[in-house]
Amino acid sequence: MAINRDLPPDIFQIATGSSEPIYRQMVEQLRRQILGGQIVAGDAMPSVREVATALGVNPMTVSKAYSLLESDAWLARRRGLGMVVAERESHFALTESRLELIRPSLERVALESQQLKLPAEDVLQMFSDILMQDTDSS
Structure with missing residues (x-):
């Protein structure tokens, strides 16, 4: 596998106030970036340090995050080169499969919305606005 590019150390965005552990945030973010095509097989990961x-x-x-990603075959260790993004089967290419990756986040938002007794229409409108905002800035 050829090295495509060296990824920058700031590829992760950590939410320090989140109840999700930092290593888990890193694992999920990298998985999403790989499945979304922003990071591809052969890209060299920045060093742990x-x-x-x-x-x-x-x-x-x-x-710990890198080890989990390696054990799940998202990353591969290359002697003398460190970690690189591993080749993977592209069964997540379908939109439906990628949508399943965000289901846990959406379920958490739905639960919080219900607990706050927010009208579904307002929550959906806010989500739609956020999606459009991110699309407009791309």
Whole structure:
């Protein structure tokens, strides 16, 4: 596998106030970026030290995320090159399959909306506005 490009250490966006552990945020973000096509097989991952410094987190946190991604075959270790994005079957190319990846997040938002007794129409409008805002800025 040829190295396509070196990824920058700031490829992860961490929500420090989140109840989800930082390593899990990193794992999920990288999976989504790979499945969304922003990161492709052969891209070289930044070193554990670079990512830890960029995020201001313990290197063991980054190492744990990388290890999980490697054990699930999202990353591969290349002697002398560090970690690279692994070749994967593209069964997630279908939109329906990729949509399943956001189901847990949407379920959490739905539960919070119900607990706050917010009208579904208002929540859907806000979500639609957010989606359009992100699309407009791309």
